[in-house]
Amino acid sequence: MQFLDQPIEFTLQRDHATPTWAARVDAPGLLAFCAAVHAAERRLVALWGSDERDRDADLGYALHVAFDLAEGLACLTLPLATENPEFPDLSLPFPAAERMQRALRDLLGVRPDAGDQRPWLRHANWPADYYPLRRDTPDVTPAHFAATNEEYAFVRVEGDGVHEIAVGPIHAGIIEPGHFRFSAMGEGVLRLEQRFGWVHKGIGRRFVGMGLAEGARLAGRVSGDSTVAYAWAYSQAAETISGTQPPPRALWLRALLLERERVANHLGDLGYLGNDVALAFGLTQFMRLREDWIRLNARLFGHRLLMDRIVPGGVAVDLDATGVQAIIDQCHTFRHEVRKLKAIYDEHAGLQDRFLTTGRVTPKLARRLGVIGLAGRASGQRWDLRCNHPCAPYDQLTPQMAIERNGDVAARALVRFAEIAESLLLIQRIVSEMPDGSVRSEIRSAANQRACGWIEGWRGDVFVALETGVDGKVRGCHCHDPSWQNWPALEHAVIDNIVPDFPLINKSFNLSYSGPDL
């Protein structure tokens, strides 16, 4: 199979929930394919690497790049030399690739041949030649390397009256850590530069040697607000590896949990967006709704945030008739409640004044930067796996994609309102139309297999590439958060806005720190 008129012969991968093809490629072939993907207005999904020196002399190291094509997911593998492993810089067609490349250089010691060469995940807390994803790198205790405060070469803006505002890593709120370096003139933001990696926990290395089931728990903790999306994507990959089909009812229950996670996060965000424009009423009301919502999660599924409810092979929960009724009733109540609050937000002049035209990412810029997920849809980018590549049961549910084109805070709020309404409908349909039957299949790992999982979380699409070794344990697992693609867009969204609007703009994206920091 060939795509986009490129002479690369892809092989269809068996048993994937989304049609998935894979091929090996050389460097010029990869560059040509990237150009073709970009020209066809398709996109980069993820970029990661692996150490193959111990089992495949031809490969040495490997660079893996996944693309979203009209037909499905296409994964290219580029072998890299053992000595001086270097790969072509892909950040020209796909700007979001730059940070992924920097992270890969830090973790595996394979380098892009151009572009930004500053470290990303590695701060000055372990040596530059300690590569945690190389298979011959020894384990060390935390005390082995001394923690130091890094000097990072931020890009300086010069000129009369330009000053810098440094924020973080510990932020002035209940937020994840990151560093924002503003160059400002008075109140106006001239430039924002992000420095992340603070919550890098070594997840990639931690996966190695885990059993398939244990790996699902770790995947569910890459980003706690998206635990359902990660657990589902990971489980898809684990099921492909073991050649197991989860029972149909399990897939419907997974969709129920995923939509409940989407609604819970959107409710919280809408509250905080109100709060950030001094409408504390919005926070109080939406947080009350969110609490009602997740209390039902706890009552029906035993966990407020739905962690570990999706497991390889199926789900660890089921729903009886009383549960179905409770969910239907709650959806009715919430449709009414959210509509009331939306009317108040719509009519609130102060809120609209702060929301409209603030933090704009035009559709053209979003297209150029490759913005995806919720933020992408608020800037006219029609990416939603549930619609573009629906896996079961979304192929039967046919969700409506929420699209706005203004790309400002208001648009991102509107997409959230629209998605809550749509998810409430989906949830009612799911619990009404769900097939009967078992909810979990036995799953047995298989040696030397690789597979992908791909799920539209509330923030955007979550991608997992999983591989087993000779013992059937996890040999490697790359979890890709949609925030990789969207963080750079925030740097653009704040230009020419005022510094005090940054928290509002940041919240309107609500991107993950833990997810991409890994």
Place this chain on the structure above:
Amino acid sequence: MFPLLRQILRTGLISEPAPAADEALRATTQRLADAVLRQLGRALVIRHIDAGSCNGCELEIHALHNAYYNLEALGIKFAASPRHADLLLVTGPVAKNMEVAVKRAYAATPEPKLVVAVGDCGCTGGIFGESYASCGRVGNVIPVDVSIPGCPPTPLQLMQGILAAISPRAGASKSPSLLASDWSCRCIPKL
């Protein structure tokens, strides 16, 4: 404006009684004198630090502010700087990249100070353990007074732990103004 006011009135008061302190969560015996605790009890200021969390604990800490748990009505509020804080609420295994920042935040917090480690990761390192990138539990980096397990702990468990951090030493006489036993403030509507 009227729909907004109507919504406030219709919602009414939904705050629930606060739980009692859970003494079992104490990692060390109370270091602070009763006199200090009496002061803190009415006006505890918390600085939250995410030292490497997956963001799950943060969602539940946010929930403490919703109208059901209404933590602020107990006199407990969150500050933006460790210099304004009595208590550090630390989540996550301490990421190696956060080690310096966590130690600096601890140093910046004025004495007397308390540290509450939150979540399985904060208590033991959790699923992330110890490695080149993770220092493991919060206690490996700064002294911890109370550990609240859970993945993530529920808002009620968080309240039980925070209240334990400011409860008097076992055997000491209970002060009437301590939060856990003080309900009067909950009856006043915050409009």
